[in-house]
Amino acid sequence: MTELDRVIHEPARLLIVALLAGVREADFLWLLRESKLSKGNLSNHLAKLADAGYVDVEKTYKGKIPLTILKLTKEGKGAFERYKKTINGVLTRTSG
């Protein structure tokens, strides 16, 4: 059986990675709005993705307001592309 990347395969993390794959970078607020996850849930999944080296988390300030900028790393982009290929392969085999 083809091995799926367990870090990305979890639906919430797949959503986060897919959203970040469509932009150069985004902040926590945008991801929160688009993913419709709770703050705590999103933070947990982001921490797991950051630990795997898939997401770059940059904590910065805009004036006095803290701002978290998120970006998919090169490894993250590669892992997402591999995941899409793998899952497409699995779907093709099961439907054919």
Add this chain to the structure above:
Amino acid sequence: MEPLDLNDIARRPSRYWNLDGLPELMLGLLWMVWGSAWLFGPTLPHAWRNAYWLIVPAALAALTLAMNRLTRSLKERITFPRAGYVAWKEPGRRMSMLIGAVIVGVAALLAIVVLNAAEQPIEQRAPAVLSVILGLAVLAVGVKQRTPRHIALGGVLLVLALAIGNITAGWAAFNWMLVAAGVVCAMMGGIRLALFLRAHPRPTEQM
């Protein structure tokens, strides 16, 4: 959690660009300025016209080039603090070349159609062709982003293009169409902006 549609997720960043109505508002204002400027020129006293036509086309070109940056800076003040910050991907080399090829192709087509229109004067044919291009561009945006309002506006512009091709008013009709389309577009943008501001109050703390 609902099953994920990766194609739909990939479209979300471009939908986010239009969420606040600012791009439509700015585009509408730009069309209004363009149409009004060309309509206003011929009404000026003869002594002022040379200076007007020396300054205005350059100013319009500069305004058009600055429009994207202007929209972005408005988004930084209005949209990002309310609904989140996004840096959109720059088009890749392949996409840039494709866009360039389409622009060159459209310009070549425009030149061929205008120059070969023996039965109609250039003043009558060129505005109609430009109207068709404008209508198709709006239609393409609507189809790509799946926004019925853009599809409707593109359709109206195409119908007006046919009308413009059959009347002798030519450029004046085209400029009036730009002003009218600009008003419609700016109104759509204004309404969307008002709805966006109502739905997204400015948060007191950022994350």
